[in-house]
Amino acid sequence: MKPRQRRTNELWVMEEQSPDMRLSLRISDVLLNVTSRYQDILVVRTGEYGRMMLLDGAIQITERDEFCYSEMMAHVALCSHPDPKQILIVGGGDGGVLREVLRHQNVAKATLIDIDEEVISAAKRFLPSISARLDDPRADVRCEDAMAYITECHDQFDVIIVDSTDPVDFAAGLFKAPFYEDVRRALRPNGMVVAQTESPFTDTDVMVGAYREMASVFPVVRLYWGVVPTYPSGMWTYTIGSKDQDPSLARRPAPEGTRYYSGDVHNACFTLPPFVTDLLTRWQDAPQPEEER
Amino acid sequence: MKPRQRRTNELWVMEEQSPDMRLSLRISDVLLNVTSRYQDILVVRTGEYGRMMLLDGAIQITERDEFCYSEMMAHVALCSHPDPKQILIVGGGDGGVLREVLRHQNVAKATLIDIDEEVISAAKRFLPSISARLDDPRADVRCEDAMAYITECHDQFDVIIVDSTDPVDFAAGLFKAPFYEDVRRALRPNGMVVAQTESPFTDTDVMVGAYREMASVFPVVRLYWGVVPTYPSGMWTYTIGSKDQDPSLARRPAPEGTRYYSGDVHNACFTLPPFVTDLLTRWQDAPQPEEER
Numbered sequence: 001m002k003p004r005q006r007r008t009n010e011l012w013v014m015e016e017q018s019p020d021m022r023l024s025l026r027i028s029d030v031l032l033n034v035t036s037r038y039q040d041i042l043v044v045r046t047g048e049y050g051r052m053m054l055l056d057g058a059i060q061i062t063e064r065d066e067f068c069y070s071e072m073m074a075h076v077a078l079c080s081h082p083d084p085k086q087i088l089i090v091g092g093g094d095g096g097v098l099r100e101v102l103r104h105q106n107v108a109k110a111t112l113i114d115i116d117e118e119v120i121s122a123a124k125r126f127l128p129s130i131s132a133r134l135d136d137p138r139a140d141v142r143c144e145d146a147m148a149y150i151t152e153c154h155d156q157f158d159v160i161i162v163d164s165t166d167p168v169d170f171a172a173g174l175f176k177a178p179f180y181e182d183v184r185r186a187l188r189p190n191g192m193v194v195a196q197t198e199s200p201f202t203d204t205d206v207m208v209g210a211y212r213e214m215a216s217v218f219p220v221v222r223l224y225w226g227v228v229p230t231y232p233s234g235m236w237t238y239t240i241g242s243k244d245q246d247p248s249l250a251r252r253p254a255p256e257g258t259r260y261y262s263g264d265v266h267n268a269c270f271t272l273p274p275f276v277t278d279l280l281t282r283w284q285d286a287p288q289p290e291e292e293r
Numbered sequence: 294m295k296p297r298q299r300r301t302n303e304l305w306v307m308e309e310q311s312p313d314m315r316l317s318l319r320i321s322d323v324l325l326n327v328t329s330r331y332q333d334i335l336v337v338r339t340g341e342y343g344r345m346m347l348l349d350g351a352i353q354i355t356e357r358d359e360f361c362y363s364e365m366m367a368h369v370a371l372c373s374h375p376d377p378k379q380i381l382i383v384g385g386g387d388g389g390v391l392r393e394v395l396r397h398q399n400v401a402k403a404t405l406i407d408i409d410e411e412v413i414s415a416a417k418r419f420l421p422s423i424s425a426r427l428d429d430p431r432a433d434v435r436c437e438d439a440m441a442y443i444t445e446c447h448d449q450f451d452v453i454i455v456d457s458t459d460p461v462d463f464a465a466g467l468f469k470a471p472f473y474e475d476v477r478r479a480l481r482p483n484g485m486v487v488a489q490t491e492s493p494f495t496d497t498d499v500m501v502g503a504y505r506e507m508a509s510v511f512p513v514v515r516l517y518w519g520v521v522p523t524y525p526s527g528m529w530t531y532t533i534g535s536k537d538q539d540p541s542l543a544r545r546p547a548p549e550g551t552r553y554y555s556g557d558v559h560n561a562c563f564t565l566p567p568f569v570t571d572l573l574t575r576w577q578d579a580p581q582p583e584e585e586r
Contacts, residue, residue, distance in 0.1 A: 234527015
């Protein structure tokens, strides 16, 4: 009798990157699968990228490629600011960006405000390489609504990093001018804000919209980019608004231990392929519809 | 009676990017599905990236993102070479790289050698925006084995572009030193070769191996990178071997009409994140196993 072929169990997690595109990753384990007050939280162990956290079905962070994102969120602003002492991280409850911020010896205090306590506790429990510095003495971690918190802040931070989820639901306001106005007021005179602004391929409107909104508030606005393999299209943009200094020049050396960021990467990452520049300039030439403002 | 909800037909193509990772794209049509003498050829119409060609299950080219790849394959070598007149393209039967090569007025003749005639005819029929220049008077398109062809060439080409499939089966030899020796002999004194060398995330060994093999043949070898959304991880590398000139400097202006490439992108794309540099230098420090050579 022919023996039945032995087959392994197939366990996969699938992200809908758009209605027409899905990324699937084989997993060996579901480590956490809960619904918090704000979102579904899923932590799995993948074969390709190590442990991974998803929020409402969207991949947020993986152990293997998070350095690409965390480093580019933190170091471009912190290395172009002359003396970044007081830092605010909006979102980022996994702790990856905080870990990078605390590599800078200048930083006296990094305040992290994530609306969802359960994201923070999930990261602490299941993503130790990412969340390691959440208990650092220089870290002030708060679980509250950053949009409300920031309205009370005046002339307080050197760099504000907006490490938000996609602009839907409670995160949508983080990509709009009224929030950037609050951010500007919360920043010191040399201050800078940096935000993740999605992919020019899959989220063109978000990228262009955030750039436009930030440019309506800050005198200097620059977009830079890098690779994040597990984010849609792999090409990810970040937008910096600055009160004063040009953020495209690295003024201070890269901290030790970076794997994606370097001073040279800093100076290269503002070089945009022409199709991205075209996306950013096209809206400036076009008449603005009233309802968009 | 509750009416049955109307559902659309779900038609998807799925690429196995690794045993643990899959990219799925919704398609509206299968335009071609044949097996040539060399490989399976599939052309589909996707919602996300326009028309797309797959060979043996691997995504080769899509209408919407091919400019990222085609431009970076062609223009970096052609803009750093002082006077590129005679070009050889190995593979590239879809015609995308050829189209970019022919943007350069210096180019007198571009010879394209793809082993698979059916890839060329599929591209001509279904991918007109990519294959448009395959019938150009300056193009010499041949369907034969480039590895055999090139052994007969001496001091003949200014730039050779190796636009191969992944290094499996008949394409494996295109990533090895004996082929690069033939390439060197086929190049003129100022000559350069450029090859696509996969992703540092998903094909580390291929990237490092090709770099090492090329460095054993050419005095100047440099690796650069760009984004290709539909390739695994989105981060794609290219390796240039040069007999003489440093390819990391753009010496001639970008041709008109590029969307990814520019002179500034040229000068930025050789800036590697430290983790990529580490991958390339680690093998130089490590003892080489005998069987690898």
